[in-house]
Amino acid sequence: MTTNSPSEKRLEELREQAWKEGVVPGKGVDVAGGPIPRKPGYYGQPVVKPPVWTWEVPLYFFMGGLAGMSAVIASAAVLFHHTDLARAAMWLAAIAGAVLSPVLLIMDLGRPRLFLNMLRVFKHRSAMSMGAWILSLFGACAVPGLIALELHAHQTFTGPLDQLLRLAVGLFIFGSAIFGTLLATYTGVLIGATAIPAWFSHRTLLPIHFGTAGLGSAAGLLELLGHRIAALNFLGYYAAGVESALLIWLSLDKQGAANRAIHEHGSGWLIRIGEVLNGPLAIVLRLFGLIPFAAISFLTGALVSRFGWIWVGKISGSDPEAVFASQH
Amino acid sequence: MIGEGIQSSNQRRHSFVKDHVEVGFFTDPSVCIGCKACEVACKEWNHVPDDGFNWSGNSYDNTGHLGASTWRHVMFLEQDRQKGNQIVGSHSLGNGDGEDPFRWVFVSDVCKHCEEAGCLEACPTGSIVRTEVGSVLVQNDVCNGCGYCVVSCPFGVIDRRPEPLPDAGGAFKCTFCYDRQKSGLVPACAKVCPTESIVFGRLDDLRARGAVRVQQLQQSGYKDAQLYDPTETSVRGIHAFFLILGEPEAYGLPPKPQIPTIYLKSAWTSAFATAIASIIATLMAFAFFS
Numbered sequence: 001m002t003t004n005s006p007s008e009k010r011l012e013e014l015r016e017q018a019w020k021e022g023v024v025p026g027k028g029v030d031v032a033g034g035p036i037p038r039k040p041g042y043y044g045q046p047v048v049k050p051p052v053w054t055w056e057v058p059l060y061f062f063m064g065g066l067a068g069m070s071a072v073i074a075s076a077a078v079l080f081h082h083t084d085l086a087r088a089a090m091w092l093a094a095i096a097g098a099v100l101s102p103v104l105l106i107m108d109l110g111r112p113r114l115f116l117n118m119l120r121v122f123k124h125r126s127a128m129s130m131g132a133w134i135l136s137l138f139g140a141c142a143v144p145g146l147i148a149l150e151l152h153a154h155q156t157f158t159g160p161l162d163q164l165l166r167l168a169v170g171l172f173i174f175g176s177a178i179f180g181t182l183l184a185t186y187t188g189v190l191i192g193a194t195a196i197p198a199w200f201s202h203r204t205l206l207p208i209h210f211g212t213a214g215l216g217s218a219a220g221l222l223e224l225l226g227h228r229i230a231a232l233n234f235l236g237y238y239a240a241g242v243e244s245a246l247l248i249w250l251s252l253d254k255q256g257a258a259n260r261a262i263h264e265h266g267s268g269w270l271i272r273i274g275e276v277l278n279g280p281l282a283i284v285l286r287l288f289g290l291i292p293f294a295a296i297s298f299l300t301g302a303l304v305s306r307f308g309w310i311w312v313g314k315i316s317g318s319d320p321e322a323v324f325a326s327q328h
Numbered sequence: 329m330i331g332e333g334i335q336s337s338n339q340r341r342h343s344f345v346k347d348h349v350e351v352g353f354f355t356d357p358s359v360c361i362g363c364k365a366c367e368v369a370c371k372e373w374n375h376v377p378d379d380g381f382n383w384s385g386n387s388y389d390n391t392g393h394l395g396a397s398t399w400r401h402v403m404f405l406e407q408d409r410q411k412g413n414q415i416v417g418s419h420s421l422g423n424g425d426g427e428d429p430f431r432w433v434f435v436s437d438v439c440k441h442c443e444e445a446g447c448l449e450a451c452p453t454g455s456i457v458r459t460e461v462g463s464v465l466v467q468n469d470v471c472n473g474c475g476y477c478v479v480s481c482p483f484g485v486i487d488r489r490p491e492p493l494p495d496a497g498g499a500f501k502c503t504f505c506y507d508r509q510k511s512g513l514v515p516a517c518a519k520v521c522p523t524e525s526i527v528f529g530r531l532d533d534l535r536a537r538g539a540v541r542v543q544q545l546q547q548s549g550y551k552d553a554q555l556y557d558p559t560e561t562s563v564r565g566i567h568a569f570f571l572i573l574g575e576p577e578a579y580g581l582p583p584k585p586q587i588p589t590i591y592l593k594s595a596w597t598s599a600f601a602t603a604i605a606s607i608i609a610t611l612m613a614f615a616f617f618s
Binding site: 007011014040041042043045046047048049050051052053069072073075076077079080082108109110111112113114115117118120121123125126127128129131132177181182184185186188189190191192193194195196199200203204205206207208211212214215229230231232233234235238313317320323324327328 | 383384385386387389392393395403405446449450451452453454455470471472473474475476478479480481482483484485486487488489496497498499577578579580581582583584585586588589591592594595596597598599600601602603604606607609610611612613614615616617618
């Protein structure tokens with residue numbers, strides 16, 4: 001074979017080497033097998049595109065879950081006359097859900113200036129569109145709900161104005177609880193309804209995990225803020241119990257190459273470490289009465305597993321064999 | 329013989345946009361010579377920026393894959409198979425003892441413009457729309473770069489353009505040269521294709537042409553020639569379909585592409601169940617432990 005140009009020569013060299021040794025490592029070089037490529041698919045190139053999302057998105061998943069389920073706890077606290085707990089929970093809901101979550105989501109956009117375009121259309125078949133509306137409506141309920149609750153608690157007004165305020169508290173906090181449960185769970189739908197094999201193969205598990213992790217995080221953070229009541233302890237047990245069951249489900253649900261990123265890659269280990277922290281470990285710590293440690297363990301697990309799920313999506317999306325296996 | 333009896337519309341003006349005629353690309357690797365003129369024409373016409381030159385070592389393909397700044401991608405496959413009725417010899421790197429079947433396959437990959445498009449369904453801004461000719465178009469000035477279309481495309485076509493390239497942050501893919509089509513022009517890639525490996529025209533004409541071509545090739549010894557047009561899956565067919573030799577996997581094409589919206593029902597069911605369970609658990613917690 002005639003080799004005139006230096007690149008042509010280099011290609012020949014690499015192929016000879018690949019033919020002999022199988023894989024040729026090196027900077028900018030990506031040759032495996034030779035002369036016929038041995039990588040899966042087309043030179044091992046991804047078949048679907050891995051997510052472009054960075055740290056803002058898993059942190060948003062965590063904040064959204066925390067905020068949404070805080071509003072649920074706040075509603076129950078209002079119903080059962082735990083005013084101080086309701087106030088703390090609504091502060092969490094407003095700070096995490098109406099301030100931090102939108103900021104994180106906007107930061108993640110490729111063009112943050114155009115964030116309002118999210119509300120140009122309403123598309124029920126797009127979980128991203130639904131999420132933008134859920135987050136907006138949650139904020140629109142949580143902030144006035146918090147203001148009304150604080151005004152009512154401080155007895156700023158009296159007479160019929162205070163009656164009106166009580167009505168507003170009920171309406172807005174109930175509204176934020178409804179949108180809150182969706183805010184905490186839709187993120188599982190968001191990544192579950194995609195072309196990424198490790199995600200869509202767990203589309204039923206993901207909303208349960210994200211929602212329940214949000215509930216446990218909200219209860220745990222309120223406990224850390226000093227609200228050590230039996231109701232929150234029960235919610236801590238409930239959330240950790242569900243998460244333990246999910247850990248078993250996830251570990252048993254092996255689908256071969258299709259979701260191998262979860263079972264064979266470091267990102268999958270990150271998910272499972274997170275699930276141990278907010279599942280069995282949180283239960284054990286609670287049983288020993290170490291409630292603050294149980295809360296910290298749960299919150300850490302909830303955060304870590306969110307990062308694990310985004311990371312696993314990047315690995316799974318880059319793996320052509322996972323896509324092929326999920327379609328065979 | 330090639331394209332016999334079927335007129336291509338590659339070099340003629342047309343009024344498909346005005347007449348709302350569904351159009352498509354039929355890409356036929358059996359006549360592709362790997363010249364990459366389509367890649368160049370696409371970049372030139374659409375002002376697609378240079379996204380860096382990486383020497384891949386993967387045959388003569390340094391383009392790699394479709395993406396935000398690569399809307400046409402000529403694949404270079406080297407396969408240890410016979411090409412049609414070719415006489416098999418020994419190639420330079422074989423062990424030299426006996427026959428080493430070898431063939432090149434070149435094929436120009438592009439956005440498939442799905443009948444049911446994952447990117448279009450996923451887009452929360454309404455930036456991605458369906459045009460009069462059935463193609464899927466990203467309106468660059470509306471896109472805010474949320475990245476959801478990227479993970480919703482079953483073919484891994486659309487991507488977000490990174491800094492520091494021009495118009496960074498938005499999602500980009502093949503426009504089917506909608507601007508050219510509105511003026512009655514043929515998409516740039518098809519216009520320049522010297523062998524008419526890329527054929528542009530009415531979708532129904534192209535499907536007929538594809539079926540004829542597969543028959544011709546099979547009669548000439550290309551036993552593994554087939555059309556890649558997933559009409560049986562939830563994608564319900566594609567506007568840019570391909571003739572392929574061998575299995576779709578070798579081309580990085582998913583064998584059974586699905587639109588991710590089919591997963592919505594089970595995922596939302598799970599979300600609503602979790603929402604209700606969380607509310608009940610919270611109410612119970614306060615009712616029994618207060």
